[in-house]
Amino acid sequence: MIPDTGNATNLPNPGRSTSESRSYVAVDWGTSSFRLWRLAAGGEVLDRAAGPFGMAGLPKDGFGRVLEEQLARLSVSKNVPVIICGMAGAAQGWCEAPYIQAPTELSQLGSGAVRVPGHEREVHILPGVMQAKPCNVMRGEETQILGLVDVRPDYNGIVCLPGTHTKWVQVRDGRIEHFTTCMTGEIFSLLCNHSVLKHSTVGGGWDSCAFLEAVAQVASAPASLADSLFKLRAEMLLEHLSSSTARARLSGMLVGIELAATRSYWAEGAVALIGESSLCHNYEVALASNSVAVELLDSEAMTLGGLASAFRQLEGPHE
Amino acid sequence: MIPDTGNATNLPNPGRSTSESRSYVAVDWGTSSFRLWRLAAGGEVLDRAAGPFGMAGLPKDGFGRVLEEQLARLSVSKNVPVIICGMAGAAQGWCEAPYIQAPTELSQLGSGAVRVPGHEREVHILPGVMQAKPCNVMRGEETQILGLVDVRPDYNGIVCLPGTHTKWVQVRDGRIEHFTTCMTGEIFSLLCNHSVLKHSTVGGGWDSCAFLEAVAQVASAPASLADSLFKLRAEMLLEHLSSSTARARLSGMLVGIELAATRSYWAEGAVALIGESSLCHNYEVALASNSVAVELLDSEAMTLGGLASAFRQLEGPHE
Numbered sequence: 253m254i255p256d257t258g259n260a261t262n263l264p265n266p267g268r269s270t271s272e273s274r275s276y277v278a279v280d281w282g283t284s285s286f287r288l289w290r291l292a293a294g295g296e297v298l299d300r301a302a303g304p305f306g307m308a309g310l311p312k313d314g315f316g317r318v319l320e321e322q323l324a325r326l327s328v329s330k331n332v333p334v335i336i337c338g339m340a341g342a343a344q345g346w347c348e349a350p351y352i353q354a355p356t357e358l359s360q361l362g363s364g365a366v367r368v369p370g371h372e373r374e375v376h377i378l379p380g381v382m383q384a385k386p387c388n389v390m391r392g393e394e395t396q397i398l399g400l401v402d403v404r405p406d407y408n409g410i411v412c413l414p415g416t417h418t419k420w421v422q423v424r425d426g427r428i429e430h431f432t433t434c435m436t437g438e439i440f441s442l443l444c445n446h447s448v449l450k451h452s453t454v455g456g457g458w459d460s461c462a463f464l465e466a467v468a469q470v471a472s473a474p475a476s477l478a479d480s481l482f483k484l485r486a487e488m489l490l491e492h493l494s495s496s497t498a499r500a501r502l503s504g505m506l507v508g509i510e511l512a513a514t515r516s517y518w519a520e521g522a523v524a525l526i527g528e529s530s531l532c533h534n535y536e537v538a539l540a541s542n543s544v545a546v547e548l549l550d551s552e553a554m555t556l557g558g559l560a561s562a563f564r565q566l567e568g569p570h571e
Numbered sequence: 572m573i574p575d576t577g578n579a580t581n582l583p584n585p586g587r588s589t590s591e592s593r594s595y596v597a598v599d600w601g602t603s604s605f606r607l608w609r610l611a612a613g614g615e616v617l618d619r620a621a622g623p624f625g626m627a628g629l630p631k632d633g634f635g636r637v638l639e640e641q642l643a644r645l646s647v648s649k650n651v652p653v654i655i656c657g658m659a660g661a662a663q664g665w666c667e668a669p670y671i672q673a674p675t676e677l678s679q680l681g682s683g684a685v686r687v688p689g690h691e692r693e694v695h696i697l698p699g700v701m702q703a704k705p706c707n708v709m710r711g712e713e714t715q716i717l718g719l720v721d722v723r724p725d726y727n728g729i730v731c732l733p734g735t736h737t738k739w740v741q742v743r744d745g746r747i748e749h750f751t752t753c754m755t756g757e758i759f760s761l762l763c764n765h766s767v768l769k770h771s772t773v774g775g776g777w778d779s780c781a782f783l784e785a786v787a788q789v790a791s792a793p794a795s796l797a798d799s800l801f802k803l804r805a806e807m808l809l810e811h812l813s814s815s816t817a818r819a820r821l822s823g824m825l826v827g828i829e830l831a832a833t834r835s836y837w838a839e840g841a842v843a844l845i846g847e848s849s850l851c852h853n854y855e856v857a858l859a860s861n862s863v864a865v866e867l868l869d870s871e872a873m874t875l876g877g878l879a880s881a882f883r884q885l886e887g888p889h890e
Contacts, residue, residue, distance in 0.1 A: 389809065417801060434798050434800075434801065439766075475831035477796075478832035483706050483707065490701055
């Protein structure tokens with residue numbers, strides 16, 4: 253078991269004497285969101301900020317302004333350093349932090365950080381991780397996995413990070429060995445909001461049985477996804493299918509084909525889940541129905557733990 | 572072989588003496604488009620109109636106005652009747668024409684037509700076809716299939732109608748026996764225009780080899796669709812994948828899982844294709860690579876032939 257991470261305001265295992273360290277600011281800067289924590293040297297969260305200031309809505313010269321505005325609101329002085337993970341380091345982000353290549357030691361993440369040039373404050377952006385074959389990339393998830401191995405250095409197994417682009421990652425001896433990506437969250441959102449199925453799902457709700465039935469059907473017969481989607485629309489027209497059944501069955505179909513595609517990851521029978529809690533709950537029941545033991549990890553604690561660990565890597569040994 | 576349908580201005584086989592018939596107007600009224608033909612009693616196309624006046628953009632009381640505006644432009648007098656197929660007959664269309672249930676004789680289509688009440692001109696809307704189990708619906712494709720059996724009364728086999736919602740239909744002895752629907756076209760469009768893959772596909776183009784390779788890969792391993800989609804984005808980032816390869820591979824993956832889902836339809840080894848010509852060409856090469864004999868039928872000729880046949884059903888015997 254990993255330590256209780258329910259209280260995300262305390263970083264797990266800062267791992268060093270606080271008197272030697274500086275206080276700093278940690279930022280998770282994604283495609284659509286921005287989350288900031290002001291941290292004491294020991295890892296205690298002193299303050300936080302968040303907003304919809306994601307990469308997708310920012311020009312290249314907008315990142316520095318947004319960051320300083322948020323820091324000014326919290327009265328953070330100019331000599332406090334900042335460490336950032338996520339899409340801010342993409343080519344189309346603030347300042348590109350080139351990918352490091354899997355298989356890779358997670359302890360190398362800090363040394364791959366890029367200091368933002370021309371910005372008065374000390375700002376470091378962590379790299380993402382790439383994989384040459386099969387071709388794949390991640391930005392942000394690697395930091396959460398670093399958070400996991402920071403509290404569990406002996407973690408050997410699979411980490412699944414459900415989300416817009418769900419990642420399945422093999423972790424061994426503090427390394428990311430290999431990983432794959434399924435666009436399950438993005439496709440669910442597109443079909444619910446922009447396809448003919450929006451008429452069937454617009455009422456919201458969730459039918460747990462319909463979810464699990466659809467997972468089982470498509471996981472065992474993945475091709476059936478192709479000619480089962482439109483049945484949701486037909487059943488709504490002819491049989492007044494409820495939106496709670498339609499939404500859950502749609503999600504179950506997409507999770508079902510994801511499980512079929514990632515069988516080699518979860519076939520060993522144990523998976524750690526990091527992500528938004530209701531989404532992780534869906535993956536938990538889907539995996540449990542396939543006799544997979546699941547461990548739920550707090551997403552914010554993993555992000556903060558990873559950023560703290562990477563910051564310590566940057567600061568170097570103080571012995 | 573069916574007669575040459577390359578010249579869509581001549582309806583195939585009007586099937587009766589023209590002197591007894593009235594001239595009329597045929598309309599294919601879909602979700603996003605409106606196509607109108609003014610026909611001589613013998614089937615000759617005298618005039619045509621088209622526009623983006625689809626059901627999706629019209630209030631319930633807008634259909635009659637749009638139709639009369641188009642007819643006024645062509646100086647069609649008030650005593651000329653109109654026959655319509657497609658979404659204008661849906662519950663959210665102009666005037667609901669309830670589905671007839673498969674298995675169904677295509678010769679029953681005309682008798683399922685609904686005359687639009689309260690409209691001065693004689694306007695008939697053809698029904699769609701439903702299937703109770705597995706639940707499914709079509710509106711418009713049944714008219715094209717009627718067009719096929721009008722010129723080929725002995726057609727027994729599979730008809731595939733590629734499009735936004737591709738239909739696979741078993742036709743036997745002038746009947747629609749059963750059918751299924753794949754949302755391949757809509758999903759391709761959503762992923763190309765609204766997902767993270769838009770960055771990879773925005774340049775257009777078409778790599779035929781990439782299309783066929785992806786069809787083969789996903790048709791033989793349907794689950795691989797789930798973790799192959801994001802590779803397009805990763806390969807664009809890391810290996811500068813061209814948009815012509817990305818678009819064709821994306822389409823190939825979606826057609827591949829469609830072929831896996833509809834194997835029972837094409838496994839007999841012959842399919843007639845009705846639809847937009849470049850799209851049908853893609854299905855043709857995908858099916859040919861699975862040793863399926865393909866026949867391409869002119870979409871407009873099938874629509875006009877079906878509307879003409881249904882109009883004759885409405886008019887009744889003149890003997």
